[in-house]
Amino acid sequence: MLGFLLRRLGAAAILVFVLTSLTFVLVFSSAQNAARNILGESASQEQVDALNRELGLDQPLFVQYTTWLGKAVTGNLGKSWTSNEQVASAIANRLPVTLSMVITAITVMTIISVLLGVAAAVYGGWLDRLIQFISVLGFSLPNFWIALILVLTFAVSLRWFPATGYVPLTRSLYGWAGSLALPVAALVVGGIASAAQQVRGAVIDVLEQDYIRTLRARGVSPASILFRHALRNATPPALTVLSLQFIALLSGAVIIERVFAIPGMGSLTVDASLSGDTPVIMGIVIVLVLLVSLVNLLIDLANAWVNPKVRLK
């Protein structure tokens, strides 16, 4: 088990390194006119050169990269080019907001999709068709459009929830829940039905296996067959689906934060990308890659826990 963990950690480290290096080369090689952009056309060439020196852009790309990497491993991601804020602290302020939204969303999604998926697998019929219908609907309606409709209905017309803004959990649980209700709903509607459909497929696959018939022949109770044997064997494919959904939720959060004016990673990303704030973009990429690697690692561990064959590979 320890060997397995170390191997997965090693693989994750390589992934983080390769992706951040690649991003750095692409982002910084196109940012060589940054000083001119920041200072504007009216600035003198001396001022531009001075700023270039200050930002380190006068150095060869490789040197820029090693300098950045050296600082990044100590947690220093540099300064924003537009706001003078430390990138690390900007991200530290925004990340909890996005995470609280995405984690709530994935939790809601997991619970509902597993319940629906298992129910559809066991009972079939109209529930099955309903889930299929919703999943086509959820797939076709862009989440930001759903968000707009939700805002229009529940915030503008009915005034049940605030239309925009974010209340930290530390300030008020009630306010936090209220401010996240619509964003989370908009985020998960698209994914729940398709996740439920995949859970349904995984459970049906397991229920068709020979060993389920043998367990029934042995007198094992139907509840144990479904909740112990079938669910355990359906867990690995379901976990894979949820890990992909988690990544999709990170993307979705960017737009949803925009609609609801939530000060999270999404709005930080959009602002940085519109203004060409390269250090911030770099910081966001590295944090997200770390986050996704961490989630995948947890999923791998969970898989190894439920599936004894994985541990040997």
Add this chain to the structure above:
Amino acid sequence: MNAIPAIKPILTVRDLVVEFGAKGLKRRGFRALHGVSIDVRPGETVGLVGESGSGKTTLGRSVLGIGPVTSGEIIFDGHDIAAMPPRQRRLRNINIQAVFQDPYTSLNPSMTIEDILAEPLIATGSMSRPEALARVRTLLDQVALPSDAGQRYPREFSGGQRQRVAIARALALSPKLIVCDEPVSALDLSTQARVLDLFVEIQKATGVAYLFVSHDLSVVRHISHRVAVMSRGAIVEYGDCDQVTARPEHAYTRRLMLAAPVADPVRQAERRKAFEALATTS
């Protein structure tokens, strides 16, 4: 043992060693064959019998050129085909064809029988399409399938009929040797006997040689002139069919023979006793 020793073998396998997963820096791979030697004469059937993991299928695949060869020689028609580069080997291999175990997966489900049979004829450049189609009709007749079978798809046929199609495909290029890998073990009993008879008939008519791989001693006995018994990647007994299958010398072959139940309660009771006695002594 050999009635006519003057006849030169069409296939000679000498000291064949096959290892799997030996590539790379890691530990030595799994050795599936430990230096196996066997020969097949023109028009002869050599049965290769053994249990799962004995290496019998590996040997067949190496001869066909779709399995690896670690060391040793495979001499076919005077040439060492194990040492040939793939392209040259592919041309040479036209003279070695195959019939596989599972008649359900050995035919492409989306091609008609006619296309399946004509494909090797046209692809190897030996015939034009009309010529090939004429040959297909002859082939279908040879394996006793109706002549309208050509326009149909594999799923419209039973297991035994599909195996006839597979045999026709193997015959299409008029090979000198056909490697048969468990060709009747997926078939029902009554079908099994008829397909085996077809193999014998075709051999009489065309003079093709068979390397006949099977786990079933009685199937091998029914069709073979000589038999090799394999266990754990080596041949433990090799010789005349009747002698090996009815009066085996090696303990493993005896065990194999006695383990297979016969369809006669009285004789089977005796065999069972003999098998149990063998198990306690060995």
Add this chain to the structure above:
Amino acid sequence: MSTSVSASPSANPSKGALRAVLHSPLGVAASLVLVVMVSAAILAPFIAPNNPGNVRLDMMNGAADASYWLGGDSGGRDIFSRLLFAARNTLLGALVAVGVATILGVTTGLIAGYFGRTFDFVAGWVSDALMALPSLIVLLAFFKVLGSSVYLSMAVFGVMLAPGFFRLTRNLVMGVRNELYVDAARVSGLSDARIIARHILLVIRAPIVIQIAIVSGVAIVIQSGLEFLGLGDPRTPTWGGMLQDAFANIYVAPTSILWPGLAISLTVASLVLLGNVLRDWMQKSSSGGHGARARARKLAANRVVTGQSAAPLPADTILSISDLVVGYETAAGLKEVVKGVSLDLKRGETLGLVGESGSGKTQTAFSILGLLSSGGRVVSGSILFDGQELTGLDEAAMHKLRGKRLAYVPQEPMSNLDPAFRIGFQLVEPMRTVLGISEAEARKRALALLARVGLPDPMRAFNAYPHEISGGMAQRVLIAGAVSCDPDLLIADEPTTALDVTVQAEVLQLLRDLKEEFHMSVILVTHNFGVVADSCDRVAVMRDGRVVEAADVNSLFTNPQHEYTKMLLGSTLENSTPPAYVPPSLTGVPA
């Protein structure tokens, strides 16, 4: 036993697919929507009532009128005309993304799947890495690098979508590559290029088309998202850009968020539905035989109450089946697989149920256990077990009998053990449920049983997972499980067919010994007359859902009555004499 054909599209994929789409109402509707959308995109300059850039100050967020059919946007421009032109830009962008993804993913997938090795490893790693990235954020990060050209962004997005195609193609190719017909093609002297063209592309074509439909939908949604965030080119109308404008004026003109949203949703939904129709068609055409589509959906078996009055049985008869008919629901109606079977089994007797595939022997056995695959049910007849009628029993009553009084040994040892649980648990759990004994007691019994069925190291087997033991050992474990609750009737379905012949002899011996030890009656389903001669007291020969002959084992072999039995016995090979070798040169046949 169902004979399922390997998964692949049927005879003539393109024609069949088209027919499938046209025969499904959803398929027709989805195709119509797509045709309308694409026509609108192509014909926009000719059919749009207004220039998309035309500004009418009086129509800023204005309601619909004769010229502006859907009203005006915040800039006073015609929403309807802009929708048409936006279709052009949005669909073209999606086309770029899907094109790049398909070409890149399918090519690399083919190479990786067919040739494998290093390329497969590297491509697989890159694909996993790409899939781990949230695509929208990557596109945002590279926004400055790519500039505001939508097409360049969508090409990059295509690269991010390629792993979907890569994985699909690679797995399909790997699946086909191991098919025997590809081996046969190689043996026939066909080149790799020809094999890929003839055998592999044919099979992967349909799934790729489905993937294209789905991915086109994803591309449209993501592209609209980018434009909604303001990352598009503000001069060209797009559905996402129109939504952004509507969002900014949501309090003034709330209805304008509807039109672009509807356009996106309708298009994407049509693509997905089209993909679903194609998928359903593929599943239908690749599944053959009954039961292939039958799913074990319901844990409760579909049993029909046929409850016939229990006629008194002779005391030494433990099981009496009369006029049993078993059928499966198929699209063409009820298909009978057992057509009126009558059997009697005496206490302590072993009854062989022998027949070829499709004879109904396994279905007869499963109906005794109440374990028919879903869609299957006892249509009529009676199964009387120890004085109790089984055909009318509900699942709960049946559940009480299974394990405790009725036991089952399956054919395929490996697939009949749950891979996620240790062997010990799989023995202990049923004993605790059925016998109500303590964990410790069940454990003690399980270890004793494992030793009894001949496992050399019971403790190790107890703690092992199924994949850690051999097939022969797994079958012994399954037999231990079957007898663990001391059943009265053991039903063994081809218990030795998957085993090597020497292991078969040992397992048959074990079954015979256990039968005496546990005072069981046994039904042994087999196709092998040798096994019948070895282990059975009585035999019933089945053919096409009926029993053609039933007799005690000695008379059946010495004096078979039915023609079919005689034919089967005549087909056994063991009395044959080996052929004599005649070299071809001596018979005049060309070598």
